[in-house]
Amino acid sequence: MADTITDPTGAATATSNAVQLSGVTKRFGDVVAVDDLDLSITDGEFFSLLGPSGCGKTTTLRMIAGLELPTQGSVKIHGEEMGLRPPNKRPVNTVFQSYALFPHMDVRANVGFGLEMRKVDKAERDEQIAWAIDLVEMGGMGHRKPGQLSGGQQQRVALARALVNRPEVLLLDEPLGALDLKLRQQMQTELKNLQREVGITFVYVTHDQEEAVTMSDRIGVMHEGRLLQVDTPEAIYERPTTRFVADFIGRTNFLEATVAGRDEVVLANGDRLRLSSDHADGTAVAVTVRPERLTVHGRGQAPDDQHRIDGVLESAVYLGNAIIYTISIDWMRLEVRCPATLAGHRRSAGDDVTVSFEPEHASVVVG
Amino acid sequence: MAKGVARSTAEPMGWSKWLLRGHSALVYAFFYAPIAVLTFYSFNESQIVGRWTGFSMRWYGDFLENDNVQQSIWVSVKVCIASTLISVVLGTLAALSIERFRWWGQKAFDAVLYLPIIIPDVTMAVMLMVFFSETAEWFNVIPGVDLSEGLEKLVLSHVAFNISFVSVVVRARLTNLDATMEEAAADLYANRWQTFRRVTLPQIMPGVLGGALLAVTLSLDDVVVSSFVSAVGATPVSVYVFGMLRKGVSPLINAVSVVILAASMALVIASLVLERVTNSPKGPEEE
Numbered sequence: 205m206a207d208t209i210t211d212p213t214g215a216a217t218a219t220s221n222a223v224q225l226s227g228v229t230k231r232f233g234d235v236v237a238v239d240d241l242d243l244s245i246t247d248g249e250f251f252s253l254l255g256p257s258g259c260g261k262t263t264t265l266r267m268i269a270g271l272e273l274p275t276q277g278s279v280k281i282h283g284e285e286m287g288l289r290p291p292n293k294r295p296v297n298t299v300f301q302s303y304a305l306f307p308h309m310d311v312r313a314n315v316g317f318g319l320e321m322r323k324v325d326k327a328e329r330d331e332q333i334a335w336a337i338d339l340v341e342m343g344g345m346g347h348r349k350p351g352q353l354s355g356g357q358q359q360r361v362a363l364a365r366a367l368v369n370r371p372e373v374l375l376l377d378e379p380l381g382a383l384d385l386k387l388r389q390q391m392q393t394e395l396k397n398l399q400r401e402v403g404i405t406f407v408y409v410t411h412d413q414e415e416a417v418t419m420s421d422r423i424g425v426m427h428e429g430r431l432l433q434v435d436t437p438e439a440i441y442e443r444p445t446t447r448f449v450a451d452f453i454g455r456t457n458f459l460e461a462t463v464a465g466r467d468e469v470v471l472a473n474g475d476r477l478r479l480s481s482d483h484a485d486g487t488a489v490a491v492t493v494r495p496e497r498l499t500v501h502g503r504g505q506a507p508d509d510q511h512r513i514d515g516v517l518e519s520a521v522y523l524g525n526a527i528i529y530t531i532s533i534d535w536m537r538l539e540v541r542c543p544a545t546l547a548g549h550r551r552s553a554g555d556d557v558t559v560s561f562e563p564e565h566a567s568v569v570v571g
Numbered sequence: 572m573a574k575g576v577a578r579s580t581a582e583p584m585g586w587s588k589w590l591l592r593g594h595s596a597l598v599y600a601f602f603y604a605p606i607a608v609l610t611f612y613s614f615n616e617s618q619i620v621g622r623w624t625g626f627s628m629r630w631y632g633d634f635l636e637n638d639n640v641q642q643s644i645w646v647s648v649k650v651c652i653a654s655t656l657i658s659v660v661l662g663t664l665a666a667l668s669i670e671r672f673r674w675w676g677q678k679a680f681d682a683v684l685y686l687p688i689i690i691p692d693v694t695m696a697v698m699l700m701v702f703f704s705e706t707a708e709w710f711n712v713i714p715g716v717d718l719s720e721g722l723e724k725l726v727l728s729h730v731a732f733n734i735s736f737v738s739v740v741v742r743a744r745l746t747n748l749d750a751t752m753e754e755a756a757a758d759l760y761a762n763r764w765q766t767f768r769r770v771t772l773p774q775i776m777p778g779v780l781g782g783a784l785l786a787v788t789l790s791l792d793d794v795v796v797s798s799f800v801s802a803v804g805a806t807p808v809s810v811y812v813f814g815m816l817r818k819g820v821s822p823l824i825n826a827v828s829v830v831i832l833a834a835s836m837a838l839v840i841a842s843l844v845l846e847r848v849t850n851s852p853k854g855p856e857e858e
């Protein structure tokens with residue numbers, strides 16, 4: 205059994221998909237927890253499933269682990285159909301949200317459990333346990349029971365317990381959720397480094413968009429059981445395709461608009477904007493622009509090559525490193541974020557201003 | 572254990588303290604005075620219970636010579652061990668099936684499982700008696716089983732009520748056990764048996780042992796059910812003592828009771844010692 209441990213460095217199947225979900229649906233009675241999901245996760249990548257609580261992230265993860273069986277669809281790991289295979293026969297390991305450490309075993313026994321079940325011999329096992337405990341910097345605590353560890357330490361043990369098996373895919377369900385903010389940020393960096401070091405595919409579930417953006421190679425945003433968009437963090441942030449994704453990740457402005465031809469949309473005030481979209485003529489859409497992509501000028505002073513909207517400055521909030529302006533335009537309010545270095549010539553409420561943005565910084569979204 | 576614990580301000584002071592002490596003394600007296608009286612009179616020389624005529628070991632002598640009493644004790648011990656082992660296994664399985672799985676008819680099974688706890692002993696006893704009188708021949712088809720002997724009937728009857736008690740105690744423990752732990756074991760390549768053996772069982776062990784202790788007690792205690800189903804030649808000691816009582820009280824009963832009492836106390840003490848011995852190396856360790 206020991207030889208089924210994959211060597212992360214000698215991955216011959218580097219281009220294949222570590223995980224492939226096709227048409228996966230999961231129903232619990234009337235509740236559709238996961239709805240017709242198609243997803244390919246590349247070998248060796250750090251992939252995050254991001255979405256609000258209850259959107260089906262955990263259920264998706266559990267179907268990969270085999271802890272839940274899909275109502276419909278197929279789950280493949282490295283091209284192999286998982287079908288009805290029980291969790292103990294799948295080449296994946298999970299870090300549970302609650303850690304689920306075995307309280308009656310010490311750290312070493314916890315970490316060694318998977319190897320023991322696979323009948324790895326004692327000497328090899330000890331070596332691997334020592335490697336994993338070192339990897340998560342828990343050296344010297346091997347004989348403690350989980351009850352004698354802090355939350356952060358338990359989290360590391362849960363990680364070591366999974367990683368020691370060198371799974372083809374590591375599944376993590378909000379593993380940092382229970383930690384306080386500072387520890388969480390530190391662990392984010394450590395986890396990312398660890399993933400690079402061991403080269404194992406990580407599928408990471410979180411509802412924290414900042415966490416997903418800082419750690420992931422790619423992010424899949426989920427909402428109500430559906431996968432809305434799968435892309436790099438940058439693409440998700442800069443070019444969201446749905447209103448939900450734009451809204452869920454970072455702050456943004458939505459300008460209601462209508463599609464007018466392949467390359468143009470018409471804003472509510474009649475302004476035409478050169479933005480391409482795949483939607484049919486007349487589709488109601490929104491143009492989304494991030495607050496930091498907007499610039500505030502004195503009325504009429506904005507450059508010609510940018511898109512411009514006149515408005516009145518309603519309020520300015522100083523944040524230390526930035527200023528947030530609220531600007532009232534004809535039919536709505538816009539939020540603008542300026543670096544505080546420009547605080548020298550701060551504008552004040554009541555000023556007539558023009559807001560501008562580069563067309564490439566705007567995206568057309570539906571929903 | 573209580574070493575180094577600060578004196579609580581809630582600790583009673585003055586007259587209330589003495590009142591509470593008196594109360595405790597009375598409670599203990601209420602518990603143990605009958606035992607003291609029983610033990611005292613078991614060394615009485617007289618035929619007549621309750622009149623002290625002098626110290627004697629004659630009733631213990633009688634006890635050692637009385638084959639019937641000794642036989643009935645062995646019947647009790649055998650029935651107790653067999654029924655406890657069987658009901659602990661079946662009761663734990665029943666608890667697992669209810670707590671960890673979902674199946675058709677589960678609600679009904681759950682309700683039926685509680686019945687032996689609720690219904691009166693006499694009802695249970697009559698049911699079992701009728702049941703055995705109707706079905707004894709069927710059981711005899713199984714090789715090695717002979718229900719006319721009585722011993723098997725006693726074991727089956729005790730199992731019948733002990734399963735309920737064991738499953739209730741084990742269930743209480745299982746409810747508090749995080750089921751994700753079992754999923755974690757499965758995720759770490761353990762099959763169902765390994766998961767049970769390595770993860771579930773060690774954590775529900777206090778419940779299983781508690782259930783076993785309860786089963787032992789209930790089995791040794793039982794008079795009603797046993798007297799309905801026991802056959803000649805396989806009378807448990809509880810039923811035997813009860814029968815002796817009807818023939819007229821003999822101080823032999825005192826001696827028998829003291830022996831049983833001593834044996835039970837030895838068992839309890841042994842289990843406490845065992846627990847301390849097995850627990851001590853597992854205590855908190857520091858690096």
Ligand SMILES: Nc1ncnc2c1ncn2[C@@H]1O[C@H](COP(=O)(O)OP(=O)(O)O)[C@@H](O)[C@H]1O
Pocket residue numbers: 232235236237255256257258259260261262263264
């Ligand atoms: N075992 C279950 N039985 C019934 N409904 C469930 C079960 N597990 C999850 N659900 C439902 O499925 C939906 C998705 O849940 P989940 O995957 O846990 O979401 P997330 O992890 O994104 O918060 C929720 O509406 C939840 O109530």
Ligand SMILES: [Mg+2]
Pocket residue numbers: 258261262263
């Ligand atoms: Mg979840």
